[in-house]
Structure formats: structure tokens, C-alpha cells
Amino acid sequence: MNRRTLVISTAAAAVAAFGGGAVLVQRGRAANSAQLPANTPSVDQSRLTPRHAPVLGPTDAPVTLVEFFDPSCEACRAFHPVLQRLRDSYPTQLRLVLRYTVFHEGSDEAVRILETARMQDRFEPILDALLDQQPRWAIHDSPQMDRAWQIAAEAGLDLERAQGDRLFPGITGVLNQDATDVEALEIRATPTFFLNGRRLENVSQRSLEDAVSQAVAAV
Incomplete structure (x- = not known):
């Protein structure tokens, strides 16, 4: 596997960019369908x-x-290996930006796990572990977040x-x-993908790979 670069926001930058306050957690049902490229305007x-x-x-x-993704989303877990393959195929041509979309119960706590991992420079291995072992903790209507924390600990x-x-x-x-950006962009399902600023519609694993390959070829 190629060595991957992770851009990590520092704690000081996070404090400067954001204040405290209650989490504006979006609750809803995340659809497990992903979405073919459409000629939509960039946002x-x-x-x-x-x-x-x-x-x-x-x-x-x-x-x-x-990728707008929910750590508890089964479809997001299914797409994760596809994203890894794309990054392996295009190590210098592709960057993946991850946006949290907390539609499921417990997903806000999973984000806290990932963000604390980012503070320790352990984001990617913890992300891989949480998605790989998602069935152990992301139980619908009864998430086992203690298990999620333990999985993260086992991953370093x-x-x-x-x-x-x-x-x-x-x-x-x-x-x-x-949460504010999810609402502004009308994200209603996870995963939702934007490629070079344009929303992809009706995405399958194959169509996502094809769309990225075409974008790389175009540059």
C-alpha cells in the first residue's frame, strides 16, 4: 500500500476557526444508495x-x-475499499476530502473518535479500523460506542x-x-460525492472509479 499523506488541522487552528457550543447533529435516515456523474453546476x-x-x-x-460520509453508514463502508484503490492508483493526482455527515445515532461520537485520532496523527488507521469493524459497533438504534472506542484503541x-x-x-x-454545510448543500444520503466541485448522481462503485479515472485523464 502506498504511503498516504494526511493533512491534519492543529488544535490551535480548530479553536481559532470554531468556538464551543452544542453540536448541531443532523438526525435522519441515511440512504444506502450511492450516486453517475451529472452535468450539475459546481458549488x-x-x-x-x-x-x-x-x-x-x-x-x-x-x-x-x-465524500460526505457517515461512519455508521453501511454504504460508506462498502465504498471505502474503492476509495483506497483509487488513491493507490492515483497517488499524486487525487486527493480525498472527508466531510462528516452524522445521520445515524452514535455517529457524532464516532466523529469524536476520529478527530481525537487526528490529533494523535492516527486518523487513517483508526478510520480503517472503525469501518472494517463497523458491524461490531454501529448497531442500528443501539450503537455500541464503548466497542468503537476499544476498536480504536486496538488500532493504536x-x-x-x-x-x-x-x-x-x-x-x-x-x-x-x-452539519451546517450538509444542510446548505442539501446532502440527504451517504455517501454523497463531489468530483472537482460537481455533485455525482446515481453513483455505483464502478461509475465512481470511471468518473475519477476520466477526471485524472483530463488533466
């Missing part, structure tokens, strides 16, 4: 790729894929430090801002 880039969002891949990559998260950081105001700010 406000500040809504898609804010500075606080986790980025996997080189920051100067010519192709940007944004410093659990004691993370528990102290989980209510860090910057993490609350990330949740709040992502």
Missing part, C-alpha cells in the same frame, strides 16, 4: 473543502474528490489521551460546521 468550494476537513492525499493534487489510539480530548471545543466546531 461553493468553501462549503466543500474547508480548512478543517481531513484530507487524504497530496494537497496540490489536480483532482479533488469530496491513545485511549486515555483521547478521552480527555473528546470534548475539545475544536471538535465540536468541526461537527457544527459540517
